[in-house]
Amino acid sequence: MRTNIKAVLIGSGMIAGTHLAAMRGNGIDVAGVYSLDTASAVRFAEENGIRAYRSPEELLSDASDLAAICTPSGTHADLAVSLMRSGKSVVVEKPIALTSEDCRRILEAERETGRICAPISQLRFSETYRAVKTAVENGAFGRILTASLSMKYWRSPEYYAGTWRGTKAMDGGGALMNQGIHGIDVMCGLLGVPTRISGYVATLCHDIEVEDSAAASLVFPSGALGVIDASTAVRHARPRRLEICGTRASVTxxxxxLVSAEGIDLTGGVPTANGNWKEPSAFGADLHTAQYRNITAALRGEEPLRYTARDAADTVRVILAVYESAATGKTVMPDA
Ligand SMILES: NC(=O)c1ccc[n+]([C@@H]2O[C@H](COP(=O)([O-])OP(=O)(O)OC[C@H]3O[C@@H](n4cnc5c(N)ncnc54)[C@H](O)[C@@H]3O)[C@@H](O)[C@H]2O)c1
Structure with a gap:
């Protein structure tokens, strides 16, 4: 990999600008953008001084090292696999894919091509996550007893109307697969992938094909218990809250x-500009920039990739297990 990394963007919607800023913030040369919606790609390209590709072939003919996939979730797997097969490393927005089979195809393509697949999970690159993860690894919590994730969000009918959001084919799920995934991924990063999962899902408020609310109970590999309570139907919303309680310490x-820590001396957790829990488009690039710092170093062979396709596939596996449990009424033990 040359030191000057050249990248292209796929998709020119809400999250594309965050990737552009994060890549530029790490010295990556963003050459151009391709979107199914050519007018939107042209507008985005003009605003940002890059090229607009009119077709996938045109994008591929402009030799680049990296493609950032910023398209609806249901397109991620096919795009990631075909881009890796064409020789590019990829950054893929969350969720990495919507089914276990698609996760498997991505992992296989990564292995076969030797390219890097870097899924996005920006919260794992926050100061808070780093501080709590280190405390978990050092045993500062003692034995972890419980982890509870509460995400009482509001997404308006307009957020869903006439878009891919809330559709089974392109969103793959709702409150869990689109929004809750961030907190679930942090839980998995800190406590491991749950071994037993029971869940319920419901569409309580929105006119969408997928759940706008979900509740689940979990058993982590250590025996710690967990709960997930997630919704995008709460008109008077609350920030996402994750509480982890151990025999020696608790954090929120x-x-x-990081808003509270008892029994443990933790610093860090300066809130970033990613305060989009109320307004999805009010999105800062700080945490994506932090994650791209590692991705850039990994592409140059200077560091291992800290968040991998395997990690992202594990988190999708947990969400799919909640759906399966909700559909069957049974406890699900996601296979490794
Ligand atoms: N990490 C985060 O916090 C975060 C935040 C928002 C969105 N996302 C993820 O980013 C992805 C995109 O979300 P968004 O809100 O930017 O969506 P969006 O609808 O605003 O933009 C999607 C873009 O992709 C283009 N597109 C659609 N299908 C395509 C295809 N097959 N090939 C090329 N271009 C195609 C559209 O024309 C549009 O430009 C989703 O997977 C979403 O889950 C992540």
Whole structure:
């Protein structure tokens, strides 16, 4: 990999600008953008001084090292696999894919091509996550007893109307697969992938094909218990809250900030500008920039990739297990 990394963007919607800023913030040369919606790609390209590709072939003919996939979730797997097969490393927005089979195809393509697949999970690159993860690894919590994730969000009918959001094919799920995934991924990063999962899902408020509310109970590999309570139907919303309680210490994280810590001396957790829990488009690039710092170093062979396709596939596996449990009424033990 040359030191000057050249990248292209796929998709020119809400999250594309965050990737552009994060890549530029790490010295990556963003050459151009391709979107199914050519007018939107042209507008985005003009605003940002990059090229607009009119077709996938045109994008591929402009030799680049990296493609950032910022398209609806249901397109991630096919795009990631075909881009890796064409020789590019990829960054893929969350969720990495919507089914176990698609996760498997991505992992296989990564292995076969030797390219890097870097899924996005920006919360794992926050100061708070780093501080709590280190405390978990050092045993500062003692034995972890419980982890509870509460995400009482509001997404308006307009957020869903006439878009891919809330559709089975392109969103794959709702409150869990689209929004809750961030907190679930942090839980998995800190406590491991649950071994037993029971869940319920419901569409309580919105006119969408997927759940706008979900509740689940979990058993982590250590025996610690967990709960997930997630919704996008709460008109008077609350910030996402994750509480982790051990025999020696407890912490509460709200969004990406550490708001309380007892029994443990933790610093860090300066809230970033990613305060989008109320307004999805009010999105800062700080945490994506932090994650791209590692991705850039990994592409240059200077560091291992800290968040991998395997990690992202594990988190999708947990969400799919909640759906399966909700559909069957049974406890699900996601296979490794
Ligand atoms: N990490 C985060 O916090 C975060 C935040 C928002 C969105 N996302 C993820 O980013 C992805 C995109 O979300 P968004 O809100 O930017 O969506 P969006 O609808 O605003 O933009 C999607 C873009 O992709 C283009 N597109 C659609 N299908 C395509 C295809 N097959 N090939 C090329 N271009 C195609 C559209 O024309 C549009 O430009 C989703 O997977 C979403 O889950 C992540």
């Amino acid at each position: 994280i709200e969004e990406d900030a």
